[in-house]
Amino acid sequence: xxxxKALMDTMxxxxxxxxxxxxxxxxxxxxxxGHWIGGAHVADGPLSDVVNPATGxxxxxxxxxxxxxxxxxxxxxxxxxxxxxxxxxxQRARYLYAIARAVQKRERFLSVLETxxxxxxxxxxxxxxxxxxxxxxxxxxGWAELLETEFPGHGPVGVCGxxxxxxxxxxxxxxxxxxxxxxxxxxxxxxxxxxPLTAHALAEICVEIGLPPGVLNIVQGGGSTGALVAGHPGVxxxxxxxxxEVGRVIRRQIAGSGKKxxxxxxxxxxxxxxxxxxxxxxxxGVVDAIWFNQGEVCCAGSRILVQEGIAPRFFxxxxxxxxxxxxxxxxxxxxxxxxxxxxxxxxxxxGLLDQGLAEGATLHRAPGALPATGAFCAPGxxxxxxxxxxxxxxxxxxxxxVTMTFRHPDEAVQLANDTRYGLAASxxxxxxxxxIDVAARVKAxxxxxxxxxxxxxxxxxxxxRESGFGREGGREGLREYLAPKAAPGHTRKLTxxxxxxxxxxxxxxxxxxxxxxxxxxxxxxxxxxxxxSGQSASVRGADGAVLGQVAIGNRKDxxxxxxAAAKAGGWGGVTAHNRAQVLxxxxxxxxxxxxxFADLIAASTxxxxxxxxDQAIRRAFWAAAQADKLDGTVRATKSAHVTLHINEPWGVMxxxxxxxxxxxxxxxxxxxxxxxxxRVVCVPSQAHPLVAARFAQVAAVSDxxxxxxxxxxxxxxxxxxxxxEHEEIAALWYCGSAEGSAMVETAxxxxxxxxxxxxxxxxxxxxxxxATEDLRRAVQVKTLWLPYGA
Numbered sequence: 001x002x003x004x005k006a007l008m009d010t011m012x013x014x015x016x017x018x019x020x021x022x023x024x025x026x027x028x029x030x031x032x033x034g035h036w037i038g039g040a041h042v043a044d045g046p047l048s049d050v051v052n053p054a055t056g057x058x059x060x061x062x063x064x065x066x067x068x069x070x071x072x073x074x075x076x077x078x079x080x081x082x083x084x085x086x087x088x089x090x091q092r093a094r095y096l097y098a099i100a101r102a103v104q105k106r107e108r109f110l111s112v113l114e115t116x117x118x119x120x121x122x123x124x125x126x127x128x129x130x131x132x133x134x135x136x137x138x139x140x141x142g143w144a145e146l147l148e149t150e151f152p153g154h155g156p157v158g159v160c161g162x163x164x165x166x167x168x169x170x171x172x173x174x175x176x177x178x179x180x181x182x183x184x185x186x187x188x189x190x191x192x193x194x195x196p197l198t199a200h201a202l203a204e205i206c207v208e209i210g211l212p213p214g215v216l217n218i219v220q221g222g223g224s225t226g227a228l229v230a231g232h233p234g235v236x237x238x239x240x241x242x243x244x245e246v247g248r249v250i251r252r253q254i255a256g257s258g259k260k261x262x263x264x265x266x267x268x269x270x271x272x273x274x275x276x277x278x279x280x281x282x283x284x285g286v287v288d289a290i291w292f293n294q295g296e297v298c299c300a301g302s303r304i305l306v307q308e309g310i311a312p313r314f315f316x317x318x319x320x321x322x323x324x325x326x327x328x329x330x331x332x333x334x335x336x337x338x339x340x341x342x343x344x345x346x347x348x349x350x351g352l353l354d355q356g357l358a359e360g361a362t363l364h365r366a367p368g369a370l371p372a373t374g375a376f377c378a379p380g381x382x383x384x385x386x387x388x389x390x391x392x393x394x395x396x397x398x399x400x401x402v403t404m405t406f407r408h409p410d411e412a413v414q415l416a417n418d419t420r421y422g423l424a425a426s427x428x429x430x431x432x433x434x435x436i437d438v439a440a441r442v443k444a445x446x447x448x449x450x451x452x453x454x455x456x457x458x459x460x461x462x463x464x465r466e467s468g469f470g471r472e473g474g475r476e477g478l479r480e481y482l483a484p485k486a487a488p489g490h491t492r493k494l495t496x497x498x499x500x501x502x503x504x505x506x507x508x509x510x511x512x513x514x515x516x517x518x519x520x521x522x523x524x525x526x527x528x529x530x531x532x533s534g535q536s537a538s539v540r541g542a543d544g545a546v547l548g549q550v551a552i553g554n555r556k557d558x559x560x561x562x563x564a565a566a567k568a569g570g571w572g573g574v575t576a577h578n579r580a581q582v583l584x585x586x587x588x589x590x591x592x593x594x595x596x597f598a599d600l601i602a603a604s605t606x607x608x609x610x611x612x613x614d615q616a617i618r619r620a621f622w623a624a625a626q627a628d629k630l631d632g633t634v635r636a637t638k639s640a641h642v643t644l645h646i647n648e649p650w651g652v653m654x655x656x657x658x659x660x661x662x663x664x665x666x667x668x669x670x671x672x673x674x675x676x677x678x679r680v681v682c683v684p685s686q687a688h689p690l691v692a693a694r695f696a697q698v699a700a701v702s703d704x705x706x707x708x709x710x711x712x713x714x715x716x717x718x719x720x721x722x723x724x725e726h727e728e729i730a731a732l733w734y735c736g737s738a739e740g741s742a743m744v745e746t747a748x749x750x751x752x753x754x755x756x757x758x759x760x761x762x763x764x765x766x767x768x769x770x771a772t773e774d775l776r777r778a779v780q781v782k783t784l785w786l787p788y789g790a
Contacts (some may be wrong), residue, residue, distance in 0.1 A: 039213025080214030256742020262470025518548025526706025
């Protein structure tokens with residue numbers, strides 16, 4: 001028998017297996033996992049094996065849902081929606097709390113079941129996953145209780161189709177189901193076909209606590225089943241967590257459907273270590289960043305960026321620490337790294353590692369033999385990788401990181417942002433000012449300072465850029481499952497506009513022009529710019545008379561406008577107070593010219609120009625007032641951290657205005673975007689563009705920085721398509737036809753920019769009901785975790 005002293009020297013561990021007898025007995029009673037539809041288990045559809053990735057043993061079989069089962073699930077959810085949505089919040093809270101308590105009472109069973117199904121270690125399922133599941137249901141029971149007072153004027157979206165991945169099977173279920181039910185929605189959930197077991201167990205819990213039939217429905221299956229759920233006409237909202245590639249497919253699949261969409265996608269998150277960091281703490285941070293959950297984490301710190309002066313010491317120490325990791329049986333409580341989810345995923349990981357080696361990088365792996373059976377991957381990290389290396393850009397989704405070095409903070413930020421993703425980041429420095437400065441400049445939805453992979457139901461989680469849009473958790477996550485109760489407007493009647501080049505003989509009506517020819521150019525980068533086409537189109541007023549000509553913009557004009565907006569990044573760094581001052585000044589200058597604007601609007605539309613100008617001035621005042629009022633928050637979370645939720649501008653936004661209310665609609669859309677620090681490329685009313693051209697004169701003398709606002713006139717849908725496809729546009733608002741809305745959502749899938757479209761529905765622009773929603777759409781939330789307290 002080994003002596004304790006010898007064991008302390010060698011740190012050898014004996015086996016400490018967690019018993020799986022209860023799970024095996026449960027599996028024996030479950031020869032095949034079916035669906036849960038309308039409160040009943042349904043065993044129907046083709047079968048496939050459910051495999052334990054650590055042993056290769058078949059655990060049970062899985063029924064895959066086809067069209068009939070998905071139809072039945074959506075019908076059950078639709079039938080349950082009226083009663084569930086009007087149920088008092090307190091009653092919904094009781095159901096959610098009951099689920100949380102049932103999960104807590106089955107923590108050990110669910111932990112073992114998750115470990116056997118997924119391959120992750122029992123320590124992670126027991127200590128992290130399952131407690132967080134209960135936390136999410138408890139937290140959202142609170143939101144159900146407070147919904148009426150905290151979200152006045154909002155109600156549930158309807159039937160939600162939710163598709164979750166295999167890396168955190170039950171936790172991802174809780175992230176999505178809990179807020180949806182709290183808000184009064186009903187749900188059709190599709191778990192991953194590789195890891196269906198804990199969802200099936202939760203269905204049994206829902207039966208036990210008496211959840212009304214049809215409120216939660218679970219359909220099992222693979223990608224084809226997920227496509228049926230997302231594309232079903234009876235689904236009002238789609239929530240997806242998974243790969244960027246599949247997220248792009250879903251965005252295109254449901255474009256133009258009117259479905260609300262949130263996407264939490266892939267990542268290639270930077271882990272930044274400065275030379276003044278606590279070295280040992282940062283090393284342990286790497287363990288949690290890339291070797292936690294076998295690296296199968298969308299926000300894994302998979303790109304380790306180390307300041308040059310400490311890099312040799314850091315990498316040497318990291319290799320030493322890696323040697324102590326134990327890879328093996330996930331049910332052993334002494335195991336650090338379990339099995340990846342499947343043999344297919346292991347083959348994908350190994351293929352990427354081979355590519356990294358072929359590109360000249362050096363791969364450091366933990367020593368020791370891996371188990372003879374099962375999908376095991378030794379933890380490791382690359383050195384000698386470059387920003388352009390395949391493994392530096394592609395999500396490996398396994399327990400292997402890439403590394404690079406930097407010299408100064410600016411280079412660290414440049415390397416951190418050198419990716420199409422923007423999910424998370426981790427910054428390590430004892431200089432808190434430096435850490436916060438870098439955190440502010442990194443493009444990521446979540447940033448941890450001197451920590452990594454912290455999660456809580458009260459903290460928003462979600463990405464930027466091609467890591468998706470929308471948030472999970474906290475107030476922001478609940479908002480994804482709510483919609484304003486205001487009744488939708490009527491269908492817009494589009495104006496037929498001829499944007500052919502204006503004939504030279506076209507006469508310009510004298511009253512609108514004051515006797516001087518009106519030929520408006522584009523407003524780009526603070527200057528009047530001739531259209532790339534070199535052509536203008538005639539603009540006719542309400543009586544058919546030609547009021548003037550405007551530039552016919554094209555894709556090159558949009559390109560120039562986007563470049564000008566990108567160069568005006570300083571506008572986002574201006575204090576909110578100073579942005580407000582500019583917008584107040586703009587309103588003041590517009591007020592001085594109210595008469596001429598009123599006349600031009602009346603001549604253009606035949607409407608009450610004076611009333612529209614007054615409402616437009618009010619919109620500018622309202623946006624200026626809100627510039628420093630849309631506050632972020634500090635949240636209480638389970639861990640000892642201050643969790644800041646900061647409203648950040650998107651960056652460069654595209655805005656496509658409708659034909660109606662040409663000044664008021666422009667102000668209602670553009671002013672909130674500018675107030676929040678965005679730079680805007682705006683396509684004004686196609687039918688009445690002279691109003692916007694006149695407005696550019698006001699903007700030019702109102703201290704708005706060059707490039708903060710750019711106006712390109714021309715055929716709205718053609719220009720909207722260019723904006724939707726442009727990689728530098730981070731968000732796009734479109735008001736136009738239903739067909740144009742579908743086109744914008746489809747084209748925006750290229751870089752997964754956030755979009756808001758109106759599907760051809762006419763809006764009352766004088767109604768301030770939508771104003772706060774417009775303001776919230778002008779920002780994205782960054783969650784910053786700061787250590788605080790013991």
